Amino acid sequence: MSAMETHNDRVVIVGAGLAGFGVASGLRKLGHVGPITLLGEEAHAPYDRPPLSKQFQIDGDEAALRLSPEPLPEVQLLSGCPAVALDLEQRMVQLQDGRRLPWDRLVLATGTRPRMLPALATSPRVMSLRTLDDARALRQRLGAATRLLVVGGGPIGLELAAMAQQLGCHATVVEAGPRLMGRSAPALIAEHLLQHHRSQGVDIHLGRTVVSVEDNGLALLDDGKVLQADVVVVGIGVLANDGLAVAAGIDADDGIFVDGWCRTNVAGVFAVGDVTRQVHPLSGRLERMETWSNAQGQAAALAAALVEPATAKPYDETPWYWSDQGSLRLQCAGLTEGDTHALRGDPASGSFVLLQWKAGRLCGVSAINAARDFNLLRRLLAAGSTLTPEVLAAPDANLKQLVQQAQSA
Numbered sequence: 343m344s345a346m347e348t349h350n351d352r353v354v355i356v357g358a359g360l361a362g363f364g365v366a367s368g369l370r371k372l373g374h375v376g377p378i379t380l381l382g383e384e385a386h387a388p389y390d391r392p393p394l395s396k397q398f399q400i401d402g403d404e405a406a407l408r409l410s411p412e413p414l415p416e417v418q419l420l421s422g423c424p425a426v427a428l429d430l431e432q433r434m435v436q437l438q439d440g441r442r443l444p445w446d447r448l449v450l451a452t453g454t455r456p457r458m459l460p461a462l463a464t465s466p467r468v469m470s471l472r473t474l475d476d477a478r479a480l481r482q483r484l485g486a487a488t489r490l491l492v493v494g495g496g497p498i499g500l501e502l503a504a505m506a507q508q509l510g511c512h513a514t515v516v517e518a519g520p521r522l523m524g525r526s527a528p529a530l531i532a533e534h535l536l537q538h539h540r541s542q543g544v545d546i547h548l549g550r551t552v553v554s555v556e557d558n559g560l561a562l563l564d565d566g567k568v569l570q571a572d573v574v575v576v577g578i579g580v581l582a583n584d585g586l587a588v589a590a591g592i593d594a595d596d597g598i599f600v601d602g603w604c605r606t607n608v609a610g611v612f613a614v615g616d617v618t619r620q621v622h623p624l625s626g627r628l629e630r631m632e633t634w635s636n637a638q639g640q641a642a643a644l645a646a647a648l649v650e651p652a653t654a655k656p657y658d659e660t661p662w663y664w665s666d667q668g669s670l671r672l673q674c675a676g677l678t679e680g681d682t683h684a685l686r687g688d689p690a691s692g693s694f695v696l697l698q699w700k701a702g703r704l705c706g707v708s709a710i711n712a713a714r715d716f717n718l719l720r721r722l723l724a725a726g727s728t729l730t731p732e733v734l735a736a737p738d739a740n741l742k743q744l745v746q747q748a749q750s751a
Contacts, residue, residue: 349649350376354435354443356425356586357451358382360390361615361637363409365449366417368645378417379443381435383452385422386474387413392634394477395501396666400509402481407474428590430608447648450587450598450606450613451641454580454632459493465555468574471498483573487511491561491571493552494578495522497665497672500535502575503544504668514545514569516552518578525579526663528678530696531708534689538670582617582630595619597630602656604644612648614640623658624677624705633663660724673716676706676723684731686719686739687712695719697735703728721745 353369355362358380366380382388389407398407405411413419420437427436428448435443456470471480484490490506492499495517503513515522521532540546552574553562561569584594593599593607597619604612615637622629636659643657662675680698687694695715698706704727709716718741722729725748733739 349374351446352377353447354379354445355449356381358388359453361641362451363388364641365645368642372649374649380419382421383424395498399481399505428586430590448611451615452583452617454616457579462555468555470576487572489572491574493576499577500667507542516547516550518551520549603647614644631661674708675720680705684735686735718745
């Protein structure tokens with residue numbers, strides 16, 4: 343199909359989060375002239391999720407969350423209108439209200455949903471944090487609370503704990519694993535975060551689970567310890583919203599399988615964002631990359647592929663994310679484990695970078711309050727740098743110059 347033909351395609355995007363919004367916005371910016379429909383399950387205009395666990399809890403500024411102050415030009419946004427089925431043969435999307443929308447190109451950007459602990463699901467004090475409505479409810483509860491219990495020591499849990507401490511609400515974190523951020527950060531970084539949060543007054547229980555939460559707020563741990571909580575937030579990861587895809591016969595397994603052009607196994611059907619499984623450029627494994635940067639990057643790549651399919655490049659950016667935890671900004675890129683590591687800077691100073699190598703190649707960069715170094719080292723990571731630990735960890739290393747040399751090689 344020619345670029346001119348694809349410019350006139352009817353595009354239906356299921357999901358109005360960052361990824362879905364990014365595809366719609368990118369298509370219009372690149373000159374797509376065909377109809378675009380953006381389906382949002384929530385009743386809100388597209389908004390950004392990262393602030394929900396941080397700044398929004400402090401100031402409640404919903405306007406600051408919006409992905410765009412104005413509606414996208416000539417994009418039909420149907421908010422509060424979830425899709426319930428896909429008819430791939432007729433190329434139709436069935437909506438909850440009974441309508442059927444035709445499409446030439448279908449984009450699934452359905453995101454994820456929080457995992458929940460069945461033993462805690464019925465307690466009125468227990469909630470999760472994923473949507474704006476969740477964030478509104480949490481902010482209201484925290485306004486009258488003095489004790490927050492967070493189940494899960496991942497990025498969201500630690501962000502919430504730090505935020506609660508800033509609001510004068512005592513925070514406790516219960517993590518089932520032996521350390522914090524077991525899936526998303528190296529062990530050395532996790533230990534630094536543990537010491538920092540404890541120094542700020544956060545109680546952290548590792549290797550423990552919450553067995554039950556009573557209506558009066560008494561939370562029982564598996565070791566018999568009892569904690570008192572006004573609010574309990576469960577943040578133990580997410581599941582892919584791939585039910586529509588699975589029911590329609592699109593290949594998925596807790597995530598829709600896509601290639602570098604965001605194509606599924608069905609012609610004309612694409613997927614972007616947290617709901618996808620794609621090949622990790624460093625590990626080579628099919629993984630879900632639940633990051634803001636990945637959702638944004640995939641969306642831009644897909645928009646380009648739909649508008650100019652002959653010249654579009656596959657999306658293969660090295661995954662990275664950030665997490666603001668009170669006074670700490672954590673930034674991580676690449677893999678969380680290597681066979682060699684080195685430190686750039688001193689952890690005791692509160693600003694440092696952990697570098698990791700695998701088979702002589704830089705494979706991971708994790709930074710605490712060292713944004714400038716992180717941004718430069720992330721570029722070396724993407725370039726496949728084989729510079730040694732002695733070179734990159736040297737205090738006088740000129741990282742900007744090293745990046746320039748790597749990119750010109």
